[in-house]
Amino acid sequence: MYPQLFSPGVQHTLELVGIFVFAMSGALLAVRKNFDVFGMAVLAEVTALGGGLIRDVVIGAVPPVAFTDLGFFLTPLAATALVFFLHPQVERIQIAVNVFDAAGLGLFCVAGTLKAYEYGLGLTASATLGMATAVGGGVLRDMLANEVPSLLRWDRDLYAVPAVVGSAMAAVCIKLDALTPATMGLAVMVAFVLRLLAMRYHWRAPRAWHRRSTVKEVQPEEVAV
Template sequence: MHTDAPVLFLHAINLIGIFVFAVSGAMRGVRSQLDIFGIIVLAVVTAVFGGIVRDVLIGAIPPESIADWHSVALAVFAGVFVFFFHRFFDRLQHPVLLFDAAGLGVFAATGTQKALAFGLSPFMAAVLGVISGVGGGMVRDVLSGQVPVVLRAEIYASAAALGCVLVLAGDALRLPPLESTLAGAALTFFLRTMALYRHWSLPRAR
């Protein structure tokens, strides 16, 4: 029972990531004046796309989001919830980007841990962690007619990469996976939110 506790916590963290990513997708749908079906589609795609790409690339077939109906059901619930109660989220500053930052941190960290568990090298584990974190947001932005935030000059994929590196450092130091995952997710979320409020950005071409 005790040995299963960290696995359960990691699964719970992943579900939190699915929910907050789904909320960011649904809020983008509300802002784009989509109907309830469009909002749910954006919620689901944002929540599961990055994880599906990661699982396909590491050979975890079928992907977790397809094999386990809970992930899609949670994303659908988040979409419906936002449809009816989006005014609650409108009180927040940058609601889409805040929930996106939380999902980015969680998926980058858990994606790195899962890639390590499948025996990938640290470098490729970090790459797949970044893909897991940014994939859903990229599709969300494309479907809503916007340039994906990862392609702009904002601190986004780089924040995810630094979170992944922290997860790798924890693995190298043989820290418990739960602790390194939480630390990596927290670092990514901190860097992304600071970039939002402090207007940090990467250099642009002149």
């Protein structure tokens, strides 16, 4: 068992905050897609809990925590209610939502990596599942909304890369037997700051070298994953 970054109570509270922000991004996409309130709730739940659900099923941590912690299930519903009634106001604070989303990304990629390793996976697989914990919900959300996942689009600021870096740092700390609350916090902060910088300077992954494509390039409005 590895040390926790925060006390169990603080860790749980931060996880609920991250879940709430992830859920808001799902509910907002549902509003843009003109979904009804049930569709909003589904996208909110999937966005908030999908990554952790994938991780828990893969590592055999069943039933997944999404089904054993009532707070995890109810928090996305609270986010849905907020967006249902106040979505114009929420849209206006999208920058703040994205900042909290970036913090959740950092926390979940590291926590996911550690949990996967504790269940017996190797370092590479653990880091991969850590990344999936952080970004998997957004992929499922986009698929349900009939969109190309933001993770695969060249015209979106880097999102998965910061999660990969944070997960990889946690895995390296495990390998070097240097995993402490301080190094865990550093991995979280690096992922968080990388995501903020990507949003600020619109960093994007390169496309194929000497690419030849007939696909029309469109610059869509940036949304949080």
